[in-house]
Amino acid sequence: MTVPTDPQLYVNHVIAQLTGPGGRFEVVEESVLGARMPVMKNRGRSVGELLTASLRWGDRDYLVTANRRLSYTGHATAVAALATALRDEYGVRKGDRVAILAANAPEWVIAFWATQVLGAISVGLNAWWVPREVEYGLGHSRPTVVIADAAGAKSVATVGTDIPVLTMEEDLPRIFARFPQASIPHTEVDEDDPAAILYTSGTSGRPKGALHSQRNILAVVDYHRFSDAIAGEFSGLTVDPEAPSPLRYLLTSPLFHIASLHNLVIPRLATGGTVVMHQGGFDVDAVLSLVEREHVTNWGAVPTMASRLIEHANLDKYDLSSLTSFSLASAPSSAAFKERLREKAPFARNMLVDSYGLTESCTAITVATAAELEQDPDTVGRPIVTVSMEIRDPLGKSLPDGVEGEVCVRSPFVMLGYWGDDAATEAAITPGRWLRTGDYGVVENGRLRLVGRRSDLILRGGENVYPVEVEQCLDEHPDVLECAVVGTPHEDLGQEVSAVVVLREDATTSEVELRDYAAERLSYFKVPSRWRITTDPLPRNATGKMIRRDITV
Known part of the structure; x- marks a missing residue:
């Protein structure tokens, strides 16, 4: 059989070999909770x-920290x-x-x-x-x-x-x-039984618990095994599923996020790789020392961490030659930022990849390879295996390529729903099990480009902050008449949380008092770092709805 020379055609050729009839990752169409969709035929049914x-991985390292080792x-x-x-x-x-x-x-x-x-x-x-x-x-x-x-x-x-x-x-x-x-x-379980709840901030001002099933998590595991197989094909080394993976993954994000739990810690049990876990606050020297000592091969970082790498005085004093994969996730990053990262960090020059996903989707929805980012620095890539993606208008009608709309996806990765919140689940998952992401984008040449992230969402250093939750907290202060919280650009964090507070008549509270008030009630990353205290009313439209785009801090 003739092997295509065009890189994208070759990728498609490899995928067809792996997912076609009789392939190790054969994809078939089955009913999932009443909706027909592509799934992997040869899959597990229980996370446990x-x-x-x-x-079978025996005494190989599973978890490694700065001072501990735990075998399988x-x-x-x-x-x-x-x-x-x-x-x-x-x-x-x-x-x-x-x-x-x-x-x-x-x-x-x-x-x-x-x-x-x-x-x-x-x-x-x-x-x-x-x-x-x-x-x-x-x-x-x-x-x-x-x-x-x-x-x-x-x-x-x-x-x-x-x-x-x-x-x-x-x-x-x-x-x-x-x-x-x-x-x-x-314990006997069904593959659509619930397995985990991870919290994501909600537009209602309260965190929502994304409920993930056995199927969801196992599909993520199979996706990573599939990705390893593709990487093996490109390196000329066929991956033996019965042999332990030599890859060593650096964990720098919290375990209560899908990036670290579903996409790093859990899949290693299926592949036999090693998790090298950084503990404590992110420190460039501590992290790079760990990379050097443990010969880390793969690292998925949030842009804030990458930003601190760029600002580090001397990366050359560390031997980072073991790193063969470096990815950005959890928050969007600009083309200019990616270019600065390539210039500063040698390991990112030829291996930098980007992705787009949600807690609700358990893993990436799309992934952009290093080659795709070279061609189109603003893309977040193509849908991963078994993911169906459509761009839709406000009425739910599918839009053609080149037209902006809401990103909607269907796959075996999509959560069961929100724990204890039927109304939120019904709003997020439409008939046919399509997940409305609330994010807006456009598909060009088969690749997704995001044009807006959940209208009001603030992405601070990889953490989601919804303004309503912070506003509701500040509104409880007796001196606050009304307030608005918005995200403003920040060189290190991407965005910082900023607040405009309208005080009641004769109020005497200060910025320091308001910051302390919020800090007692909210996680540190949700507490506004920029403030404008005023007596002027907030801009509103004819129906009384606040116009966020007209708010300046």
Whole structure:
């Protein structure tokens, strides 16, 4: 058979070989929750089964931190112990929620897998939430048990709940010691049963819990296995699915995000690769030292991290030759920024890729390869395997290429819905299981270009901030008559949170007082860093709706 010489045609040729009849990743059309869509034929049905399968990787590194190493065998032993305790001592059963409130740590990952083998639902609470937000998350997800680090346990104690809390520093080590010979529990689940809840800010001002199914997460795993196979074809090395992957992935984003959990930690159990976990705040020297020491091959960073790399005084003092893949995710970045990154960071020159996805979609919707970014720096690429994408008008009608509209997608990656919020689910997922992303874009030459991100959304350093939530907080201050929160450009963070506050007559509050007031009630990244305090009313249209585009800070 003649192999195409054109790069894109060759990619299509490889994909056809892998996904066609009899291919390792054969794609067929099946019904998913009542809607026909492409799915991979040879797939798993239970996330928990990945743990048992991972025992074949034995003493290979699964999780590595600056001062710890946990093999696949050691990890499975710890998971079995914790799962046994959760089942026998805390009554956790299929469908129950187990909340995890902690910064990145191996125990976070162990807690996730212990939940999965029980058929329970892992709830990733945002470790940056203040007690008020934690109280909401606990009330919303109603977990049977909370597993937390010291800081998380302190927040839960402040809330005053009667939900049992297991601490990572004290309780988990005792459990591991108490059940050293425990067997891994097995629970029968359906592939459309729920597996995880991850929170994303909502336009209503409250975080929404995206409910992900067994199918969703396993589809992400298969996507990564498929991507490895394609990379193998391009390198001339056929990937042996029975052999452990030599790849070593750097984890720098929080585990309560899909980038780190669904797309990094979970797939490694299927491939046998290694997760090198950075802990604590992002520090360029600490991260690059870890890359050098652990010979990291793959790194997916948010643009804010990449921005700090650009500003670093001397990258050359580190041996970064092991890096063969560097990607940007979680927030859009300009063509100029990508070019500065290529100039400053040698490892980004020929391998930089970009992508677009949502918590609701579990993984990327589109991916732009290095070659595509060279041709079209503003693109976020083409839909990944099994993803159907349409650009639609406000009435839901599909638009032709070249016309801007809302990005809508359908795939086995799309969430079941929002936990406990039927109205939000119905608004987001239309008949036929099409997800309305709320983002606006245009398709040109088969590639997506975004033209707007969820009209009001502020993207601060990879974190989503919805103005309504911050506005509702400030509105509670007795001196505030009305307020508006908008995103303004920031060199390091991409955007910063900025507020215009209209004070009541005779009010005397100050910027410092308002900042402290917000900091007590909101995560640090949601607290406005720029303020304009005024007595002039906000601009509104004839119906009384605030006109955000006319607001200046």
